[in-house]
Amino acid sequence: MRTRQRAYGDANMVGRNIERFRKEKGIRQKDFISKMQTMGCDINPTSFSKLEGQVRMATDKEIYVISKLLGVSIDSLFEDTLS
Numbered sequence: 001m002r003t004r005q006r007a008y009g010d011a012n013m014v015g016r017n018i019e020r021f022r023k024e025k026g027i028r029q030k031d032f033i034s035k036m037q038t039m040g041c042d043i044n045p046t047s048f049s050k051l052e053g054q055v056r057m058a059t060d061k062e063i064y065v066i067s068k069l070l071g072v073s074i075d076s077l078f079e080d081t082l083s
């Protein structure tokens with residue numbers, strides 16, 4: 001998997017953890033996006049990349065679907081983001 005080329009932004013608190021969990025599970029970004037779309041979350045690759053890069057805000061529906069797909073609690077997506 002490729003490494004991030006741009007620094008993280010500050011538009012959301014969950015993007016960094018979403019990227020970390022997804023990569024730990026060995027899921028490619030395009031495959032993850034397809035799974036999100038199957039669950040009714042209409043998102044495109046650019047938008048998802050910006051979400052992970054914390055360049056855009058994440059909606060409540062996106063956070064819910066992502067936590068379900070990753071098999072993690074919503075709380076875990078927010079861990080260590082306030083320090």
